[in-house]
Amino acid sequence: MENNYERIQNTALRDRVVSAETAASWIGNGMTLGLSGFTRAGDVKAVPFALVNRAESEDFKVNVYTGASLGSDIDKLFAEAGILGKRLPFQADATMRRKLNEGAFHFVDQHLSHTSELIRSNVLDQIDFAILEAVSITEDGFIIPTTSIGNSLVFAQHAKEIIIEINVAQPESLEGIHDLFEPGEQGKRDPIPLTKPEDRIGAKGIQVDLNKVKGIVFTNQMDSPSTIVAPDEETVMIADHLIDFLKQEIEDGRLTKSLAPLQSGIGSVANAVFHGLLNSDFTDLKVYSEVLQDAVFDLIDAGKVQFASCCSITLSEGKMDEVFSNFENYRDKLVLRPQEISNHPEIIRRLGLISINTALEADIYGNINSTHVQGSKMMNGIGGSGDFARNARLGIFVTKSIAKGGKISSIVPYVSHVDHTEHDVDVIVTEQGYADLRGLAPRERVELVIERCAHPMYREQLWDYYNEALTRGGHTPHVLEKALSWHINYAKEGTMLESEKKVGMKV
């Protein structure tokens, strides 16, 4: 590893440079770590590996708090090494997912804006080491984050000690795009003085007592590229329907061509939706989101997006090269914030965001399951979807209407797990169309959800359920004995489709 002491501009800190192994050796059994990193961006890339290596010859457990999911297979390695006590607030790794669903460690799935409050108010275990990736440490002592901020500020402030990984592969040009704002203690804080996505309200980097910096490690490794897949036929249709809805809002006088600040969850569907905006008539758009994916940079290039606020930049390999080698084009159009600010209810409601997030399944009344496959198995986590959907001007959920070649309907009578209640779900979009549920009672929502969102192969079966439920009555009619039958059938017969199931039984 080539060290680059010039990145430690505060020269008093230069004698704290150590190897990753040395830094990892400070971590004791039962400790709690606060790691930088949000959706594969800006995570630390050396100390976690050194820690995992220690597990080959040592038994220990650590609690790992992060911004969101980590890249570089760190979550996979943590899970495989069996060194996790508690992990929060989000993950997206296949191995970690399997292990947490086995109960191998405790995963705490949190609204991404909530973690900081729980740390600040000493509800969660105190952090022993904050381990943070940085571009540099400035002469005046600011730790400059890299491609994400996540929870790094609150981790640094509340940790007993800090280890910094200066990643020389992260371009120094990143300095200046961060805006570190700390709201202060609940009950003693002022309003957050942000009224536009482009407002700068904080500091250029993380400022803490530098005596807490116990060690500095050099790394030289880019972030893991994002794994999003290109838009497919269905995601393009979802984008088209969503754009139709937004056009209708303009026609109805509720939005203008510049819409309202946009938020979109991580993933291929969300990226496809943003891609769809490229060919729309919308102009002068702004983004106020968690993660910026490739499509936002395409929209900036196309002159569609004027400004984008986020807490993380997660790009594909090609896009990463392109963006960072032309970073001066983007510098004045971007700001990175702590995730509690990107996801803060106060700001989301004030700005009146248009919020677009992905659902696993929706029920006929508009309740959404974002996290639990078959009601039990965690996929990734609720992430910021609750922060946004509850407080946004428009809480929009997108999903393909079927999965597994039609064996699963994403529109069901009764979701097997609820992350977002009907009160927070304004619009559901599938490749079939969109259902605008605002201001509607549960019974009014059913027809829209079935006829506009469900796949035609499941519509009759949904109507059969609803018609039977109507005979039972109630504000939200259900047949409790059959409410979960679709999921039970899938578990037993491999399909939710009644007709296939019957065929299967005859054989």
Place this chain on the structure above:
Amino acid sequence: MENNYERIQNTALRDRVVSAETAASWIGNGMTLGLSGFTRAGDVKAVPFALVNRAESEDFKVNVYTGASLGSDIDKLFAEAGILGKRLPFQADATMRRKLNEGAFHFVDQHLSHTSELIRSNVLDQIDFAILEAVSITEDGFIIPTTSIGNSLVFAQHAKEIIIEINVAQPESLEGIHDLFEPGEQGKRDPIPLTKPEDRIGAKGIQVDLNKVKGIVFTNQMDSPSTIVAPDEETVMIADHLIDFLKQEIEDGRLTKSLAPLQSGIGSVANAVFHGLLNSDFTDLKVYSEVLQDAVFDLIDAGKVQFASCCSITLSEGKMDEVFSNFENYRDKLVLRPQEISNHPEIIRRLGLISINTALEADIYGNINSTHVQGSKMMNGIGGSGDFARNARLGIFVTKSIAKGGKISSIVPYVSHVDHTEHDVDVIVTEQGYADLRGLAPRERVELVIERCAHPMYREQLWDYYNEALTRGGHTPHVLEKALSWHINYAKEGTMLESEKKVGMKV
């Protein structure tokens, strides 16, 4: 009806006085009405009755928006008269409940902070008539509300026309306790400049174009008294456990003796909890809530509560006399705000409220059903519980552990309807004890919920479910075929208790 023109200090408006019948005659079929009133306080008491009378000889429907539930049996009469198209955002009347569960009209159950945004952004049908109770109209043209504000400000601003009921039974001393703040359009608004419960940030009354005032009706009738029942053995135990929890928070250094601003939902359990504070060591308390019930005034009298902010004052008959005949004692300790300010996520999070709301049922993982009996039948509505629990420092839910003499367990394997997900539920309290769920993974929560909250008669049955669920695995283990069996058994056999059910089957 004795008119009192002195209450119309703006003399230009005096010629608009009409009878309730005349005012009601202006209301046409299909119109949308915005009525003052929040939990039986400050509702209009003449025009709705005149409108109901018209229904005897006329067929028509109206949509009725309010702050929350109405008193004076208005909701009952509306429901019986069959004149409702849509009703939102909350109700609490037995007849209305029965009718809406039959599907006789569309009830839209909303977060109480959300309705104003939907009106402001023209998502809901425009209001034809705002019909608002007032103490008076000042010389400078302010409409002074009475014992609640609810949604009256946004109704007045966005209605085509306004009808005012000046209720001479409401004491003029109420003038000066209101604080009318309008946040403005999303995307164009500033931070809400409120940092303490006692801050005054708005106007003394509702200010609108007085040309919109089409008629003024005089009334002379007090609010319907609240129907809360006195604390019983279980609610006292709930209060005691909750106080134990708060004491522990002080011991752990997370709270001081003045706690944090308190919010409590409407109802007997919440009132009992507040009553429990009378004999506690807590001092210099503040309240930032929706509704003030009797107990808050007892706490003010006892010197425990320094200040209380609300959007409605709902008292029992005796307390009403006592408070209003000694109102000067309370005037500088009270403020009434619009419900979007009392319930605003921005404020709730900033102040770090301690939020106490009632659950119908909770599951072993901490998900809460606040609204739907047996998953289908609406009780009252979600009210402000979602506004508060999601954003508070402490989201606390209280319930008795059993209902119907033990036939129903309030702690179940799987709630039949979800209003609050495990992410928003910090503490559950029953007469059995409290479960502090903060920072815990689902599997960690189970033991606390079963052992500390469930009734002993149901604990083994809950463990049986959970142990079987564990064999299926998952982040939140469930046995889908049995998840709703408790509710199904109750519907079929009249009990959730397995042992009773078997006995029943043998007979």
